[in-house]
Amino acid sequence: MSNALFTKRLSKELVDLKINPPVGIEVTEADTFKSWKLTLDGVDGTLYAGERFTLEFRFSPNYPMESPEVVFTGNIPIHPHIYSNGHICLNVLYNQWSPVLSVRSVCLSIQSMLSSCTCKEPPPDNNHYVKTAKASPKQTQWSFHDDSV
Amino acid sequence: MNMGGGENYDHTGSSANSGTPTQKEINASVSNSSEHDSNAASEHSTGTPTPSGSEEKENAQENEPQQNEPVQKTNPLSESGETSKEGEETQQTVAQEKFTPQQNWEFEQSIKKEEAGKTPLVCLTEDISKLYQEYEQGSEIYRQKIMKLAEKHSKIRRCRGDGNCFYRAFGFAWFERLMESRDKSLRQSALNALTATNSLLNSAGYQSLVYEDAHDIVEKQMKAVANGEHDEDMLLTIFQTDEISNYIVYYLRLITAAYLKLHHEEYEPFLEFEIGMDQFCTNFVEVMDQEADHIHVIALTKALRVPVEIAYMSGSDAMEQVNFHEFYPDEEAKETVTLKPLVLLYRPGHYDILYRRE
Numbered sequence: 001m002s003n004a005l006f007t008k009r010l011s012k013e014l015v016d017l018k019i020n021p022p023v024g025i026e027v028t029e030a031d032t033f034k035s036w037k038l039t040l041d042g043v044d045g046t047l048y049a050g051e052r053f054t055l056e057f058r059f060s061p062n063y064p065m066e067s068p069e070v071v072f073t074g075n076i077p078i079h080p081h082i083y084s085n086g087h088i089c090l091n092v093l094y095n096q097w098s099p100v101l102s103v104r105s106v107c108l109s110i111q112s113m114l115s116s117c118t119c120k121e122p123p124p125d126n127n128h129y130v131k132t133a134k135a136s137p138k139q140t141q142w143s144f145h146d147d148s149v
Numbered sequence: 150m151n152m153g154g155g156e157n158y159d160h161t162g163s164s165a166n167s168g169t170p171t172q173k174e175i176n177a178s179v180s181n182s183s184e185h186d187s188n189a190a191s192e193h194s195t196g197t198p199t200p201s202g203s204e205e206k207e208n209a210q211e212n213e214p215q216q217n218e219p220v221q222k223t224n225p226l227s228e229s230g231e232t233s234k235e236g237e238e239t240q241q242t243v244a245q246e247k248f249t250p251q252q253n254w255e256f257e258q259s260i261k262k263e264e265a266g267k268t269p270l271v272c273l274t275e276d277i278s279k280l281y282q283e284y285e286q287g288s289e290i291y292r293q294k295i296m297k298l299a300e301k302h303s304k305i306r307r308c309r310g311d312g313n314c315f316y317r318a319f320g321f322a323w324f325e326r327l328m329e330s331r332d333k334s335l336r337q338s339a340l341n342a343l344t345a346t347n348s349l350l351n352s353a354g355y356q357s358l359v360y361e362d363a364h365d366i367v368e369k370q371m372k373a374v375a376n377g378e379h380d381e382d383m384l385l386t387i388f389q390t391d392e393i394s395n396y397i398v399y400y401l402r403l404i405t406a407a408y409l410k411l412h413h414e415e416y417e418p419f420l421e422f423e424i425g426m427d428q429f430c431t432n433f434v435e436v437m438d439q440e441a442d443h444i445h446v447i448a449l450t451k452a453l454r455v456p457v458e459i460a461y462m463s464g465s466d467a468m469e470q471v472n473f474h475e476f477y478p479d480e481e482a483k484e485t486v487t488l489k490p491l492v493l494l495y496r497p498g499h500y501d502i503l504y505r506r507e
Contacts, residue, residue: 005362005392012358064359065395065437098435099399100359132251141254 006063007033013103025107033059037073038107046115053077055110056086057103067097069136070106078120081113085130087137089123091144094137265311271321271388274304274504293469294462298494302460304504305494312438314500315445315493316401321388322491322502323455328374328384335488336375342453343371346404349452353407363400366393399437405445406430408452419444440498446476454478456490463497 010033017027017038024041035058042048053076058069070093071086081089092101092109123129133140248256277299284291306321308314327336343364350360370387373379379387388394409416413426420429433439450457457476475490492503 005396009358009362016356016358065392065399096432096436098431098437099363100355100403100435102356102359139255141251143250 006059006061009064010059010103017104022104022108022111024111025104028054035059036103038103040107040111040114042077043111043115047117047120048077048114051075051077055107057106064099064102067093067101067138068103068106069138070110071137077114078122079114079117080119080121080123083123083126083129083133085133087129087133087140089142089144091142094142095144265309268307268309269389270309270311270317270391270394271385272307273385274306277302277305280305288464290464290469291462294471297469298460298462298471298503301506302492302503303506306502306504308501310499312440313395313398315441316398316405316449317388317394318493318500318502319449319455319457319491320397320401321384322493323453324370324374324379324384324388325381326488326491327371328377328379328381330488331377332487338454339488340368340371340375342455343368346400346407346452349407349411350403353410355403355407360400360403363396363403366396367400370397395437401449402434402437404452405441405448406434408448409434409444412448416444416448441500443474450476451478455488457493458490459493459495459500460503461495 014027014030014036017025021027024043026039027036028039029035029037035056038055038057040053040055042051042053053072054074056071056073060066060068070088072082072088073086076082076084076086083089088110090109090113092098092106129140277295281292281295281299284295306318308318308321323339327339330336347364350364351357370379370393374384388397409426409430417426420426424432434445446457446459449455456478459474459476461472461474477490492505494501494503
């Protein structure tokens with residue numbers, strides 16, 4: 001049952017993303033329901049215009065009750081909330097996740113986080129974090145109190 | 150609709166909370182978790198510090214008689230986060246001495262898992278005397294209140310204190326009411342109310358792919374109840390099965406959120422802080438494990454037209470009786486509601502199901 005529900009939901013999301021793709025977001029790899037890859041284009045007129053990034057989503061069979069694990073791979077954007085190991089500090093990926101969110105809405109949130117950035121710099125604690133972080137960003141205790149970027 | 154705008158981004162990674170108000174503190178005050186934060190403070194201070202009480206759900210309530218009563222108020226809507234802030238400060242002081250916030254958080258997560266393993270999502274009924282026994286070493290005022298409660302109530306059915314207890318208790322009690330009523334028209338109107346939620350969610354702007362699986366699950370179970378296919382054991386099994394049970398909770402959350410969004414002019418004045426209804430729903434309704442306050446109860450009872458009576462049991466007022474709050478879908482037309490109200494017991498931060506003596 002578990003398996004059926006989670007694949008059912010992801011199948012619908014995939015169709016939705018393919019039929020009605022959000023601007024600058026494209027599914028490039030979705031052969032399994034374990035992990036997908038999507039490309040995310042920097043929006044014109046922002047600091048990331050012309051750049052292309054890859055997001056990896058990893059799903060557990062409890063998706064969407066549980067949040068997907070979402071990281072940047074390859075070319076990591078330089079951004080105050082994105083660590084150089086690809087981990088993203090964004091509350092909807094952790095304690096503010098809800099099953100009403102989807103791969104689409106997460107991509108749009110990340111796109112909007114990039115677009116509103118005013119200064120391309122890594123997080124101040126990047127070096128320390130990257131040294132100590134576990135493989136999954138979901139094993140990090142994130143705290144969210146910066147509303148400004 | 151749930152994208153952009155609302156998120157708070159952070160750049161501190163695993164570093165400790167600063168002194169500025171955090172999302173967590175806001176959570177604590179709006180979601181009425183202040184009491185068990187204080188409980189958690191005393192609970193964890195013995196060598197097992199935790200950095201942030203507001204991460205705690207309602208676990209403390211479930212197994213811990215309240216021996217040191219924090220100040221409690223009866224109206225969840227009027228609660229402020231003051232107690233929780235104090236609790237957090239104490240905890241942080243302790244925490245800083247020994248572990249990193251990251252270690253504390255990991256510890257907290259493991260405790261939560263352990264607690265979850267102990268209590269089923271919904272339990273068998275117990276005699277009301279069991280509730281009394283829970284307070285034998287505790288507050289006298291609580292014992293008096295339970296004596297009073299026992300005059301008209303015979304049994305209690307506990308629900309796991311995971312932040313979803315209101316929705317789960319509501320769901321179980323609703324299904325059970327319909328199962329026991331054997332009244333075809335009541336069952337049919339419940340099914341109709343459920344069907345109507347599709348357009349409610351749609352009007353509130355939810356994309357069908359995020360709710361239709363949950364709707365199908367709830368409808369399937371409701372139909373089985375309506376057709377007399379479920380007995381009490383079966384219903385309990387369903388509500389104890391993580392996946393089905395959580396999808397039911399999720400669907401009730403969506404109904405609550407959709408109702409609040411569609412009636413935002415009416416309910417926005419009751420929100421603490423300057424957040425709009427969409428943001429409130431994103432933070433405090435749609436997210437699993439976020440507790441329910443008055444406003445959630447009102448919305449769900451109105452949206453599904455299911456009356457609920459809640460016994461509020463808190464240690465704050467010296468009176469020995471228990472205050473009952475009635476939530477009717479339509480105050481003027483109380484008489485027209487034929488479904489007997491669901492009866493819940495509220496103790497600060499937690500809901501269980503009560504059974505009236507016949």
